[in-house]
Amino acid sequence: MSQGFWPRAWRHPSFVIGGLLSGTLALAAFVSLFWSPYPPAEIDIPKKLQSPSAAHWLGTDSLGRDITSQLLVGAQNSIVVGVIAVGIGLVIGVALGCLASASRAESRGWIEEVVMRASDFTFAFPALLSAIMLTAIYGPGLVMSIVAIGIFNVPVFARIARGSANAVWSREYVTAARAAGKGPWRITLDHVLPNIASPLIVQASISFATAILAEAALSYLGLGTQPPQPSWGRMLNEAQTQMFAAPMLAVYPGVAIMLSVLGLNLMGDGLRDLLDPKLARRR
């Protein structure tokens, strides 16, 4: 570790490409908060299904809405879903993982056993399945899909946090801290959390990508984001009805999803290499 993070990061191709793509996603979402070429939900029937032009860069859809504007504002949606769903998984998952690990060190292994069995069990409900159950009861909507994706993220983060935390608990400096009278809370805050941050950051980036994919699928099915809020998944659903008249409408939103997911995954891979050189060499 003779060099700092950034000098190495700039020379890491996955990290640079991934960072650029993720940066573009964030920028699109940010810009669209203040400006988009047209209001994304503005219906203009006489101008429906236009080809790309100076006035409408990527053309218009079957209701005459501007595609570029919808794509830009749709980025907000992806970011909101990603941030909240990963946030739910990160906060609850890391808390449970650290609890499991600390309880094992304090020879209360049964707590660890309960937490880990519970997280095994949550894997039986993939995000799509819990989303279906929740929307069937509470009706479709953005909140339900975020909750469903977030719940699925909890065991993912819990497992990673527990695995890494167990390794930290067996280190000598933790033994020293315990001998000095520090309790499990202090050790978790002072020693465990700072040392398990790297794998969690990597997983956060990958889970963000998965959340975008899951939300797109739910919105495509009509269970996620509701109109008039534009979302890439629903744009694809609407485009499918116009496939013979305007095939390109079914291409743009998919490209937006693909580039966002690709960017976040590449950034995750890059971060893994940069934050954990040991892991990188083994691959």
Add this chain to the structure above:
Amino acid sequence: MGHMGPFLLKRFATFIATLAVASLVVFAVLELLPGNAAEVILGDTATPESVAALQAKLGLDRPAATRYTEWVGGWLQGRTANSVSYDTPTAELIAERMRVTLPLAVLSMLVTVVLALGLGLYAAARHNKLGDVSVMAASQVGIAIPNFWFAILLILLFAVHLQWVSAGGFPGWTEEEGGGPWEGLQALILPAISLALVQAAILARVTRSAVIEVMREDFVRTARAKGLSRRQALWKHVLRNAMIPVLTIAGLQFANLITGTIVVENVFVLPGIGRLVFQAISNRDLIVVRDVVMLLAAVVVVVNFVVDVLYAVVDPRLRVASA
């Protein structure tokens, strides 16, 4: 196999417990409805009389514990509740739709494994050369493509542009239905490919790194020193050991494929489980939603159990470690 007993017993107990908890959660989520199931099913416009009638029909006046045991007991004996919108036992509906979903899932698993093993082994053999780098780059892109978008792109190319196939629908497996075994299979090819793409991209990466990892092991070096060629070592020693992580991930992916069918069946308008549960949501047919969700969760749990058991059969080290 005798020494596998304790492992199998312990794993089997967790398997049954997981299924039991899953069924409790599915049941409880529907119990915690705002209002009650009859009100949700009939919607805001329902009269109090019709709500009361449906309540009686669904047996909502009886205690929850009784209804839970009836539900689980019914499934175990093959007697399931009637769907509200179809007025048919859900098991019958599900069995009917499985004739599409199951072949679709198996076909896409087949495509996944063939593609992934081929690409993964190729990349491992060309480690760090151009072939490896290209396969890895392509797999990164493959992982980022949503399966339903890939499905739409396939429809755009083969149905809209080339006009080789129809844009969706399912003719049925028999001639009375207007189709046949071959026609049915044809209708599943594009859906299977669109489901397989992402999974194959992931599995190819797993195969590649597993093979590369095993190639570095001492026992492979010993085998080579004994005079086995690279190819002989690969077939006799590397593949068997590399298959352990590949098998695990493939098992988990089968669960992904099953839920993936929900979306892809809707893209291609295939009358499978995914279409059934989607329509059930629109019709607020909670009975069907409950039973399909439970069934799919059970499939995930069963697959994980089978993978773990196979795992122990393939790798004796794991049996000893966990027994």
